[in-house]
Amino acid sequence: MMGQQKADVHTNNANEPNPYGFLVSVLSFIPGAWLVIALCILGYTSLQAIRNDVIVGIIVVALTAWSLVVVRRAHVQQSHAHAV
Numbered sequence: 001m002m003g004q005q006k007a008d009v010h011t012n013n014a015n016e017p018n019p020y021g022f023l024v025s026v027l028s029f030i031p032g033a034w035l036v037i038a039l040c041i042l043g044y045t046s047l048q049a050i051r052n053d054v055i056v057g058i059i060v061v062a063l064t065a066w067s068l069v070v071v072r073r074a075h076v077q078q079s080h081a082h083a084v
Contacts, residue, residue: 021067021074022071022072024067025064025067025068025071026068028063028064028067029060031060032056032058032059032060032061035056035057035060036053036054036061039053
């Protein structure tokens with residue numbers, strides 16, 4: 001019976017949020033923000049490069065923000081479930 005309990009602890013439950021979700025979201029924000037501010041730092045002259053970096057950067061930052069909201073909600077729901 002003890003071996004069964006130990007095995008259950010290590011199974012991945014799909015309902016549990018990923019403990020590294022917040023870290024992954026924050027780390028993905030960095031390249032997105034860099035794409036938006038790089039044109040000021042690097043001094044781009046190509047309008048096509050500026051447009052591409054700004055659009056892709058905004059998309060990455062927006063998806064990262066959405067991911068942070070989802071991760072936060074999952075952790076809040078998990079904490080409420082454990083409190084009950």
